Amino acid sequence: MTAIAPPVVRTKKSTGSSGGRSGPVLWMALPAFVWFVLFGIVPLLGVVALSFTTWNGIGEIVPSGLDSWKATLQDPGLPNALWVTFLIMALSWAVQTPMSILLGVFLATSKRYREFLAVLFFIPLLLSSAAIAITYKALLDPSFGLGSGLGVEWLNQDWLGKSTLAMGVLIFIVSWQFIPFHTLIYQGAVRQIPTSMYEASQIDGAGRVRQFLSITLPQLKYTIITSSTLMVVGSLTFFDLIYVLTGGGPGDSTRALALLMYRQGFQANLMGPASAIAVILVLVGLGLSLLLRRLGGRGDESQLEGA
């Protein structure tokens, strides 16, 4: 998962620093900063500039004021793409989060067979999205896919040809692919919770479910926010999977913002409107990650009071 928005850096107010101030620390950020400016900020400004022009990718770049923006905002494809993007985001979050938390908690206990299972769970994470998409496409083929291979009639649905089914398949594959990653995050976070909390609650007579709801979940608060940010912002950039799996179809039912941008820019040769969509995509991404940071509270209160 790549997040297009840079993480907001929250500098701690002087915590009685032990000499050196922040001089050497800034130096360390320099390589990343140069890289980010060169390949993040500069192209971004370029895209903003392009969104005020008309260009077919081959000929002259002609400044055209707000034409591209007007065309983009009036295009009925835009609200549809926003809705599809939101739907993918919300549904994949709703499926992935509970499953990742439960799996993470399950895998956090060190038991031999669980470690073995953990290795198996991570396999999807190793595969490229394009390869996954091609494989699922073959498996779901209504004429030569899994259904006809195994002779199971109900598997022979028009999986990628019906709007709702195609969306469902997409969410399923996204979840299948990324749950391992988030499980890994939760597994690490659960292991960080002091065992003393569980021991104390046990003495007070708390059961497993009670422990999970009153200790594990609250302790995972920041992890949930981190993982959700990655899911939400990451889902904005889903492209390869959708492009290979459905191409945005059937019709435009899985055409998310990134696909709309690609379609306008590289298939319809309308670089101006495509850049406008790119800017919208960046703004949505930034807005969402800021919002999620806010939801996370101030972030400087201790979670371990009394532990």
Place this chain on the structure above:
Amino acid sequence: MTYNPMSRRNFLGLAAGAAGAAALAACGSSGPENSGGGSTNGGGSGGGASYWSLSGPPGEPVRKESIKRFNDANSGTKIEEFYYQNDAYKQKIKTALGANQAPTMIWGWGGGGLKEYVAANQVEDLTDWFGQNAAVKDKILPSSFGAATVNGKIYAMPIETVQPIVLFYNKKAFEKIGAQPPQSWGDIMALVPKFNAQKIAPFSLAGQSRWTNMMWLEFLLDRTAGSEVFDRVFAGEKDAWSDPAVLDMLTKIQDLVKANGFQKGFSSTAADSNADQALLYTGKAAMMVHGSWSYGIQVAQGGNFVKDGGLGWMNFPPVEGGKGDPTNTVGNPGQYLSISSKASAEAKETAKKFFSTTLVDDAEKAAWVKSGGVPVLKGSESLFQGADAQFLKDMAAIANGAKTFAQSWDQALSPTAAETLLDNIAKLFQNQVSPQQWVDAMNGVIGK
């Protein structure tokens, strides 16, 4: 058609790289890099020229052979060749043109894409050259020049093969229901329930690929109203799609979809895996409208299907009361090679020499026939021999006998209009838009 799946990183690189054309060229490359000499400046020694085209059989081996022939015969000059997959090529060439890094010879489909190159002054005007080299022009089928001509001037040389779209059918499937291949649209609609009753899909269609659906519209519109309606669209006439024949044609298509004329789940089937053709040769479907290039695929993948005479083919049947000439056909009237206007004078000379010698010689003609295609070069009929002779003869007869050989719509229109077209066609087959909505949407992009 093949996909070039890009990694997300690559894609973001592309999106970001839109900042500058140079950046685009740097980030978008997924194929081989063009090394020094073959680039636009044409540098190299002795006027080397570069050539980009599509990879994969049946075309690539023939293309390689031609270039080898030319390089062997002209020791002083050299053509450097690069091959890309279909979709990757389309992007690569666009990016290269935008960055002034185009190859000397630009391979393409003519029509709307070529028109865009012309508007950007990217390709040489070859009208005078063809005037001076009338002997070269005379060796090529005249009908192939239509898609190479923009505003009365020729900007590309027709090469390779003529590919009409035809109706393929599985003879065994017809024996099974005791019926004859359809002679009219009425026959088609009558055959649909008969095949469905036998659990055979009447037609195979790779609906996810969109351009496959488009072939149906092209034929149906031509058969109902003749080629004039699309000519008006092509000319950019206002509201040209608002012809009653268009509504009639769109309604017929949706009727066929509603009558289960295509295999179950056709919208999930993609052409890039040749699943649509597999349905036909495995007998799961009875008929298929597809380009003539499908023949070679069925020979190669269908086992003994073609060899045992299982495959039949015919021109698309007429529609009752339709105005269109039933000899008309659509498809690719050829492939096209243009010369980059940014190439060096020596590189241009090399390219022109390649055009006037190797691309029109007998070995070229024979190689394309052997690959299972009908060459754009005249007088190839005598070369049709062996197992494929009948098919090649019939294709040549369809191509040469057609009153009009229309170019596929998505190639004829500008990329902008073509994208809207394919989009709306997919929605039409999904019943997501009504015929009237389709017409309105398409009128909106006329001339764009």
